[in-house]
Amino acid sequence: xxxxxxxxxxxxxxxxxxxxxxxxxxxxxxxxxxxxxxxxxxxxxxxxxxxxxxxxxxxxxxxxxxxxxxxxxxxxxxxxxxxxxxxxxxxxxxxxxxxxxxxxxxxxxxxxxxxxxxxxxxxxxxxxxxxxxxxxxxxxxxxxxxxxxxxxxxxxxxxxxxxxxxxxxxxxxxxxxxxxxxxxxxxxxxxxxxxxxxxxxxxxxxxxxxxxxxxxxxxxxxxxxxxxxxxxxxxxxxxxxxxxxxxxxxxxxxxxxxxxxxxxxxxxxxxxxxxxxxxxxxxxxxxxxxxxxxxxxxxxxxxxxxxxxxxxxxxxxxxxxxxxxxxxxxxxxxxxxxxxxxxxxxxxxxxxxxxxxxxxxxxxxxxxxxxxxxxxxxxxxxxxxxxxxxxxxxxxxxxxxxxxxxxxxxxxxxxxxxxxxxxxxxxxxxxxxxxxxxxxxxxxxxxxxxxxxxxxxxxxxxxxxxxxxxxxxxxxxxxxxxxxxxxxxxxxxxxxxxxxxxxxxxxxxxxxxxxxxxxxxxxxxxxxxxxxxxxxxxxxxxxxxxxxxxxxxxxxxxxxxxxxxxxxxxxxxxxxxxxxxxxxxxxxxxxxxxxxxxxxxxxxxxxxxxxxxxxxxxxxxxxxxxxxxxxxxxxxxxxxxxxxxxxxxxxxxxxxxxxxx
Numbered sequence: 001x002x003x004x005x006x007x008x009x010x011x012x013x014x015x016x017x018x019x020x021x022x023x024x025x026x027x028x029x030x031x032x033x034x035x036x037x038x039x040x041x042x043x044x045x046x047x048x049x050x051x052x053x054x055x056x057x058x059x060x061x062x063x064x065x066x067x068x069x070x071x072x073x074x075x076x077x078x079x080x081x082x083x084x085x086x087x088x089x090x091x092x093x094x095x096x097x098x099x100x101x102x103x104x105x106x107x108x109x110x111x112x113x114x115x116x117x118x119x120x121x122x123x124x125x126x127x128x129x130x131x132x133x134x135x136x137x138x139x140x141x142x143x144x145x146x147x148x149x150x151x152x153x154x155x156x157x158x159x160x161x162x163x164x165x166x167x168x169x170x171x172x173x174x175x176x177x178x179x180x181x182x183x184x185x186x187x188x189x190x191x192x193x194x195x196x197x198x199x200x201x202x203x204x205x206x207x208x209x210x211x212x213x214x215x216x217x218x219x220x221x222x223x224x225x226x227x228x229x230x231x232x233x234x235x236x237x238x239x240x241x242x243x244x245x246x247x248x249x250x251x252x253x254x255x256x257x258x259x260x261x262x263x264x265x266x267x268x269x270x271x272x273x274x275x276x277x278x279x280x281x282x283x284x285x286x287x288x289x290x291x292x293x294x295x296x297x298x299x300x301x302x303x304x305x306x307x308x309x310x311x312x313x314x315x316x317x318x319x320x321x322x323x324x325x326x327x328x329x330x331x332x333x334x335x336x337x338x339x340x341x342x343x344x345x346x347x348x349x350x351x352x353x354x355x356x357x358x359x360x361x362x363x364x365x366x367x368x369x370x371x372x373x374x375x376x377x378x379x380x381x382x383x384x385x386x387x388x389x390x391x392x393x394x395x396x397x398x399x400x401x402x403x404x405x406x407x408x409x410x411x412x413x414x415x416x417x418x419x420x421x422x423x424x425x426x427x428x429x430x431x432x433x434x435x436x437x438x439x440x441x442x443x444x445x446x447x448x449x450x451x452x453x454x455x456x457x458x459x460x461x462x463x464x465x466x467x468x469x470x471x472x473x474x475x476x477x478x479x480x481x482x483x484x485x486x487x488x489x490x491x492x493x494x495x496x497x498x499x500x501x502x503x504x505x506x507x508x509x510x511x512x513x514x515x516x517x518x519x520x521x522x523x524x525x526x527x528x529x530x531x532x533x534x535x536x537x538x539x540x541x542x543x544x545x546x547x548x549x550x551x552x553x554x555x556x557x558x559x560x561x562x563x564x565x566x567x568x569x570x571x572x573x574x575x576x577x578x579x580x581x582x583x584x585x586x587x588x589x590x591x592x593x594x595x596x597x598x599x600x601x602x603x604x605x606x607x608x609x610x611x612x613x614x615x616x617x618x619x620x621x622x623x624x625x626x627x628x629x630x631x632x633x634x635x636x637x638x639x640x641x642x643x644x645x646x647x648x649x650x651x652x653x654x655x656x657x658x659x660x661x
Contacts, residue, residue, distance in 0.1 A: 001517055001520050001557050001560075001561060002556075002557050002560055003515050003553055003557060005557060005560060006549055006552045006553050006556060007043045008043075009539070009575075014285060015295045017295075018030060018285055019040035019276065019284070019285065020040070026292075029292045030291050030292065031284065032291055033283040033284070033290075033291070034251050034282065034284075035251065035252065035253075035255070035265045036236075036250065036262075036265050036270060036272055037270070037271040037272070038273075038274065038279075038282070039273050039274075040274055040279045040282075041273065041274070041275050042275065042276060043275050043276070043277075044081055044239035044240070045081060046275075047081075047273050047274070047275050048081025048082045048084070048085055049081075050273070051082050051171065051235060051273050052081075052082045052083075052085035052086045053089075054235070055071070055082070055169065056086065056089050058169055058233075059095065059096075059099070062099060063099050067165075068099050068100070068101050068164065068165070069100045069101070069168055069169075070100075070103070070161075070164050070166065070168045070169075071100060071101070071102050071167070071168065071170070071171070072102075072103045072105050072167045072169070072170035072223065072228070072231060073103070073105060073123060073170075073171055074105040074106065074119065074171065074172045074181060075107075075122040075123060076119070076122075076173050078173035078237045078239060079172075079173060079237055080126055081239075082171065083123075083126045083127040084126070086127060086131070087131060090130070090132070091130075095131075096132055097131040097133035098132050098133070098134065100133055100137065101137045101138075102128070102137065102138050103139045103160075103161060103164075103167065103223075104119055104120050104123060104138075104139065104141060105119075105170065105181045105228075106141070106182045106220050106221065106222035106223065107119050107120055107140055107141040107143045107220060107221050108143060108217035108219075108220045109141070109150070109195060109219050109220055109221050110143055110217075111217060117217075118143070119140075120143075123140075124138075139157070139160055139161075141193075141222075142221075143221065150195045150221065151195075153221075154192070154195065154221065155193075157193045158192050158193050158227065161227065166232070167228075167230070167231035167232065168231070168232050168233065169231065169232065169233045169235065170223075170228055170231040170234045170235070171235045171237065172228070172234070172235070173236070173238060174236055174237075174238050174243065174246060174250060175202060175246075176202075176243070176246055177199070177246070177259075178249060178250060178258070178260055178262065179202060180225070180236070180260050180261040180263075180264070181222040181223050181228065182196045182198060182202070182220040182222035183196065183222060183224065183228075183260040184196060184197075184198065184199045184202060184260070185199065185257070185258045185259065186257055186258065187224070187225055187257060188257065189226065189229070189257065189263055189266070190225070190226050191224030191225050191226055192223075192227050193221065193222065193223050193224055194221070194222065194224055195219055195220075195221055196219060196220055197218060197219050198216075198217065198218060198219060198220060203216045203217075203218070215463055215464055225260060229264075229266065232269065233270070234264060234267055234269070234270040234271075235270075235271055235273055236250070236261060236264060236270065236272040236273070237274070238273075238274045238275075238278045239274070239277070239278055240275070240277050240278055241277040241278065241280055244279065244280045245281055246259070246261075247272070247278055247279070247281065247282070248281040248282060249262060250264070250272070251272060252282065286303075287304075287307060289328050289331065290328055293331065294331060296331070296332070296335065298349065299586050299587065300586070301345070302349060302350070302585070303584070303585075303586035304329055305319070305342065305346045306346075306585050306586060306640075306644065308327055308329060309643065309644055311327055312327075315644055316346055316347045316350075316644050316645050317343050317344075317347055317645050319339050319342075319343050320339050321333060321338060323339065324339050347644075347646075350585075350641070350644065350646060352369070353588050353591045354591045354593060354646070354647070354652075355369055355370050355371065355590060355591070355592065356400065356593055357369070357371065357400075357404065358370075358371060358397045358401055358590065358592050358655075359371060359376075359377070359378050359380060359400075359404055359406045359534060360372045360373045360374070362376035370589055370590035371534070371572065371590065375533055375570075377404075377405050377407055378406045378407070378533035378534050379406070379409070379532045379534070380401050380409065380533070380535075380536070381410075381411060381536070382394070382398065382409070382411070382535075382536045383413060383551065384410055384411065384413065384483075384538070385547055385548045385551035385552075385578075386412070386413075386414055386416040386419065386479075386547065387414075387415070387416045387479040387609070388416070388479075388482070388483065388486070388606065388609040388612055388626070389538055389578055390410050390412075390486075391486050391609075392578060392626050392627070393538065393540070393578045393630070393653075394536060394576045394592075394655075395490075395601075395605050395606060395653075396592060396598050396599065396601075396602045396634070396653050397536075397592045397653050398410075398490055399490055399491075399601060399602065399605075400592065400598075402490055402491045402492055406534075408496060409496040409498060410483075410487060410492065410496065410497055410498065411499075411523070411526055412480075412483055412497075412498065412499050413500050413502050413505075413523075413554065413555070414502055414505035414547060414551065415475075415479060415480075415501050415505065415506065416476070416479040417472050417473075417475035417476040417479060417506075417508075418467075418472075418475070418509070418510060419479075419612065420475035420478050421611065422457045422471075424475070424478055424610075425453070425471055425474050425478070426454060426457055426458065428474065428478060429453050429454055429474070430454070432450060433447065433450050436450070449470070453468075453470055453471060453474070456468060456471065457471065466508050466509055469508075472508050478611050479611065480499060482609045482610060482611060482612075483497065483609070484497055485608040486605045486608040489601075489604065489605050489608055490605055498526060500522050500523065500526070502519040502522060502551070502554060503516065503519055503522075504516065504519050504554075505547065512546075512547065515550050515553055515554055515557075520554055520558050520561070523555055523557075523558035524558045524562065527558055527562050531565075532571060533567075533570060533571055533572070534571065534572055534573075535571060535573045535574070536574050536575075536576055537552055537555045537574075537575055537658065538551060538552055538575070538576060539552060539575030539576065539577060539658070540552075540581065548578060556658070559573065559660070560660065572657060573658040573660075574656070574657055574658070575655060575657070575658050576654075576655055577654070581633075582633050582636070582654060583654045583655075583656055585640055585641075585644075587656050588654045588655070588656065590656075590657070591637070591653070591654050591655075592652065592653045592655070593638070593647075593649040593650075593651070593652055594634060594638075594649065594650055594651040594652065595650055596650045598650075599634070599650055602631075603627045603630075603631065606626055606627040607627060609626075612626060613625060631651065634652055635650065635651045637651070637654055638650060638651050638652040
């Protein structure tokens with residue numbers, strides 16, 4: 001079975017010449033806005049393998065010269081693919097680490113070396129313990145040292161780097177606030193290894209790996225900017241669209257200590273290695289018409305015209321030849337003859353994305369509609385990664401599908417149990433004890449069980465402790481009943497609600513297991529039972545927790561396994577996005593308008609998930625509640641359609657069709 005189909009999603013194939021120029025002149029033209037050398041790879045796997053080969057080449061060169069290779073390596077999830085490939089090169093191609101000295105770039109403080117969040121432990125587990133690197137050749141900040149001795153330790157750490165001849169190569173990732181290692185915004189370029197307080201933005205970013213913000217370390221010992229910039233070479237890694245906004249500042253913005261990673265522009269031999277998703281906001285990828293001739297496709301033309309409307313403050317049908325010429329879009333005038341011809345084409349294109357019938361309008365001409373008129377009614381299956389993503393992301397469309405008499409089913413892929421706060425369980429168990437006293441006061445066995453749960457949550461559980469099996473069960477049931485309440489509110493049949501409880505999620509910890517056949521087989525069984533005409537999946541790859549991506553991979557793998565079935569030939573698959581981001585307008589293929597009344601009903605369906613309001617452990621970096629994010633996002637999409645000269649709606653939910661390869 002295929003486990004990573006989400007990385008193969010291509011909304012619009014970016015021509016390779018935009019990220020792999022064929023000659024020097026083309027390269028200069030494409031990268032004219034970039035101030036840091038940047039290599040763009042198709043996906044993270046390709047990028048990780050290329051960087052691992054680069055590191056391996058350096059190790060072998062140093063070995064041939066009889067010298068030690070001194071590396072600075074970082075923790076976190078970004079470089080794991082590089083380490084995995086280095087291990088493979090060691091085991092299968094004889095790459096030796098016997099001449100390699102490794103310095104850990106940063107370490108949380110305080111943290112024990114055995115802590116699962118320790119960067120030293122991550123490096124040991126994923127690289128050092130699997131290769132022949134000598135234990136004495138691994139240096140890491142001592143995160144257990146007394147605070148009064150930290151300054152002296154950091155000074156000695158710098159001396160150890162010097163005594164080993166300096167850093168030959170540093171491989172490090174960029175944080176969401178532009179931090180490199182834990183050099184936070186405002187760090188001076190002259191800084192060396194030191195204890196650094198983590199700012200609130202960095203701690204919120206790290207919160208996804210912890211049960212609560214109180215567990216996130218407040219500080220870290222980190223190599224300073226001067227230490228990093230003194231390395232012979234430096235490679236900055238970034239994978240995924242959630243890094244795309246900050247990367248534009250790092251690569252195309254000014255070298256500024258408010259974005260510490262941008263100071264790599266000052267290094268004579270630094271580069272960024274990123275994938276296409278992370279590169280999406282770079283000018284050569286997002287606005288290629290500004291750097292040279294384009295391969296114009298319908299979607300690229302749509303993106304260019306939407307951009308031109310924003311630049312000029314005009315709706316589509318008011319754009320003129322002068323607007324095109326003054327903004328680098330004269331190629332389109334040459335191709336279509338006039339601004340009017342392009343304007344009409346794109347206006348109609350966007351108009352045809354709008355439909356109040358997301359399941360298709362029966363007995364209607366569907367030539368220019370996003371969905372087919374027949375069959376009607378359709379069997380519709382909505383995959384929801386957590387037990388609230390359905391209503392948060394497509395609650396208005398969900399309502400319409402039910403109201404328009406389609407046979408709508410929802411499959412909740414995970415229990416969402418770790419996202420329930422302890423106070424919720426305490427409240428429910430206390431209620432059950434009161435009910436027990438009223439209706440079954442002699443049931444001492446269950447009373448003992450309830451009191452044991454309360455004692456664990458109130459007295460015994462410490463920060464970082466995992467929940468017991470009973471507590472996890474109750475948290476899962478709370479999420480289930482909230483989901484059922486939301487479905488009842490929308491008007492769904494109770495038998496159409498499916499809880500898959502995919503095994504990869506059921507670890508009871510923030511760290512989840514790997515996707516396996518067991519997960520996919522559960523989804524296949526449901527697909528074979530329902531044989532839907534229409535499927536909705538969460539295509540939100542910017543999900544900070546990563547669960548959405550795994551759930552998408554599970555659904556797509558199951559769909560792929562069924563692609564030869566007759567029913568699949570009549571099935572369409574639509575991707576929605578969650579609370580974190582929206583599809584860019586050039587990708588939108590179905591836009592479902594939501595009236596003010598429907599938006600209020602959508603809000604009420606989200607509010608049925610009471611455990612996910614203010615007290616939810618995983619609200620992400622956004623301070624707004626889920627219903628607020630959802631409304632703001634949907635209203636912003638409607639406003640954009642209005643600004644482009646189309647009809648004015650209260651809100652719009654957007655979808656992109658997934659096409660199987």
